Every structure is written in structure tokens, then in C-alpha cells.
Amino acid sequence: MSVDAGAGSGVVAELRALRERMLPMLRTIAREYATRSDPGYPVVLDNLAAGYFGLMLDPQYGLYFMTDGERVIAQLSIVGWRGDVRSSAQKEKFSSLPFDGVRPVSSALSDNQLRNLLAELLSHWNTQPLIIRVTDS
Numbered sequence: 001m002s003v004d005a006g007a008g009s010g011v012v013a014e015l016r017a018l019r020e021r022m023l024p025m026l027r028t029i030a031r032e033y034a035t036r037s038d039p040g041y042p043v044v045l046d047n048l049a050a051g052y053f054g055l056m057l058d059p060q061y062g063l064y065f066m067t068d069g070e071r072v073i074a075q076l077s078i079v080g081w082r083g084d085v086r087s088s089a090q091k092e093k094f095s096s097l098p099f100d101g102v103r104p105v106s107s108a109l110s111d112n113q114l115r116n117l118l119a120e121l122l123s124h125w126n127t128q129p130l131i132i133r134v135t136d137s
Contacts, residue, residue, distance in 0.1 A: 012073045017107035018065055019053050022114060026055040029118065033057060063121045074100040074117055078124040
């Protein structure tokens with residue numbers, strides 16, 4: 001999808017304004033997490049011409065800001081881990097399910113609200129079970 005200046009230029013301006021504020025934060029997190037992720041990650045995505053930018057900690061964890069030409073959204077991609085398999089009696093919940101949360105955003109968000117989006121991604125990344133998995137099945 002290519003975002004041209006004629007169609008939805010207000011949306012492109014919103015995305016550009018968000019990018020200017022977010023890119024330094026994303027690059028800082030990428031530097032700090034370079035030793036905590038697999039080789040080649042994290043990746044700072046920056047393609048405003050295609051209508052997106054964001055941070056990918058690995059293929060399953062990322063925060064992406066994008067536009068569809070009509071609005072600007074933030075997509076949080078995480079893995080929904082099963083917190084404790086022994087506490088899930090009488091309900092079925094599978095481990096390692098991908099979750100994509102999509103939220104409308106704008107350049108009017110405060111710096112604190114934007115940092116909260118990043119903190120949510122990092123919170124899920126930092127509490128993932130990694131290698132050890134406790135299971136009863």
C-alpha cells in the first residue's frame with residue numbers, strides 16, 4: 001500500500017508527526033534490547049512512504065504505527081501466554097496464541113501516552129516465559 005500526498009494528506013501529516021516524536025524512542029529501545037533479543041533483532045521499521053513505522057523485537061513482538069489512508073492506528077503484536085496452567089480448570093485456553101491489538105492514535109497523544117504503548121510492548125516482552133514452560137498436559 002502506497003500512501004500518496006493527495007489522498008489523505010491529513011492522515012499522512014498525522015503519521016509524520018507521530019514518527020518525528022516516536023522514532024528517537026524506538027531507536028533507543030532497539031539499542032537497549034539488542035543484547036536481549038535474537039541476532040538481527042530488534043528492527044526499527046521506518047517506511048513513511050508506504051504508511052508505517054514501528055519496532056519489532058522479534059517476529060511475534062512489535063509495535064507498529066500505520067495508516068490505511070483514512071486513519072492512523074497503532075498495532076501491538078504480542079503472544080498471549082497462559083499464565084498458570086493449573087489455574088485454568090473448566091476452561092480451555094491455549095498457550096502461545098498471537099494477539100494483535102489495534103488502537104486509533106493521533107499526534108495529539110501526550111508523550112506519556114505514547115510511552116505507555118511502548119511500555120505495554122516491553123512489559124509483555126520482559127515477562128514472556130522464554131524457554132521454561134510449566135504444563136500439566
